[in-house]
Amino acid sequence: MSFVLALDQGTTSSRAIVFDENGRLVASAQQEFPQLFPQPGWVEHQPQDIWQSQLATARLAIEKAGIQPSQLAAIGITNQRETTVLWDRKTGEPLANAIVWQDRRTADLCKQLADAGHEPQVRARTGLLLDSYFSGPKLAWLLDHIPGSRQRAEAGELAFGTIDSWLIWNLTGGRLHITDPSNAARTLMFNIHSQLWDDDMLALFNIPRSVLPTIVASSGCHGKTEPSVLGAAIEIGGIAGDQQSALFGQACHRPGMAKNTYGTGCFMLLQTGDTAMPSEHGLLTTVAASGDGKPRYALEGSVFVGGAVVQWLRDGLGLVPNSSAVEPLAASVPDSGGVYFVPAFTGLGAPHWDPHACGGMLGLSRGTTQAHIARAALEGIAFQSADLLEAMQADAGQPLAELRADGGAAANNLLLQFQADLLGVPVVRPKVLETTALGAALLAGLAVGVYASVEALASQWQMDRVFEPGISRDEAAARRSKWRSAVARVQNWRG
């Protein structure tokens, strides 16, 4: 029997999952790590926390599975995207903390470049917008602020990577410095049409080519881990950004199929096949994970604060002892009592792209209780996702048949029911909620022949529950209209 190990390096935790050759989950391990907020709008991780927590969970998952490391046919890596690490090629030491995707410190740089008229070219080449969400400006910031780093980068002494590259570097003892197109497509430095690093974009951000990783296929045999790390030399067969990996794991292979992942943020992706569809409605064109090496694309809507609002209720307000307690609290009232909660803690992503928006609660009264706030927080996640779907349908020119849901907060039935109510589209939850990890395992297993084909895998996708829309379209429209006015009130607050 062969197994595949998926490493799922998320924003708030590292997870490792062992899958068997039928794609069944055998064992898993998870570890949270510290989130650092050194200044308002800044979010950092320690690269060593990321690596050590990932390593610990990998070892634990193998142990829990009761297998020998040599029984692992391949490793698939999937990761929080855009988060930027810069390290010394000789020592492997990071030069600074990782700048996390949520970090807004480069908002002014992005605005300057947009004001100078660069946005159309950036959009055409990268499918993205000039926003501090992406890696290129973060890397530019590091090279501008760490004394001597630009010269060292130009001399070839430094390596840049998104988290996939950082993990692979460490897994291979510094032998491999690689990334895949789905991660590269989140950097603002990658041309999604040629699938190569783009010299004009590198010039725009003043990034020396020598810091960049080599781009390899999302599914393929790229090299083996250093035996001392996990106890065997294991093929690295899969690499994908976590949202593209979830799209793959949700078996959304045909154009028109979509998923929404409810994790720290919410990320809705629509498979568009071999068409890189431009967005007219504030979405991103991104590269989907490909099982056969041919370029695949997706339309993406990214919401920065999704499940993280529940974490804030837990850690910031102390309203609930754990994330799952939010559902019974919210369900203890029939509605939000007129409260609208826009969780724009780190600005607004798609389709608004407003780094200066702030979080806000409107409609508070003397009758507002903790339960109303909890309910409004969950509804805020669904309202933001509804804005994404609306933009997506407008771009694609056709309605969606269903939305597949996954991610930690997709365990919340109230949230998914409200989502279906708002969208007027069935929301479907699969049996395996760990679709991000599954996607990476499938990409890796395909590369080494443990899994036969993308088609064979798609037929194994199984539904857990379908949430059918339960309110009238008029009522949904009225609630969405109120939501839009709440959003308008928090926009440009910090501007």
Ligand SMILES: Nc1ncnc2c1ncn2[C@@H]1O[C@H](COP(=O)(O)OP(=O)(O)O)[C@@H](O)[C@H]1O
């Ligand atoms: N039952 C729940 N209801 C609502 N939110 C939840 C629930 N369980 C977990 N979450 C939220 O989901 C997020 C974790 O999801 P996960 O997919 O693990 O995130 P990530 O990959 O971004 O680290 C957290 O923000 C947490 O607050």
Ligand SMILES: O=P(O)(O)OC[C@H](O)CO
């Ligand atoms: O860590 P997650 O699952 O919230 O995903 C983060 C995204 O990749 C950011 O673009």
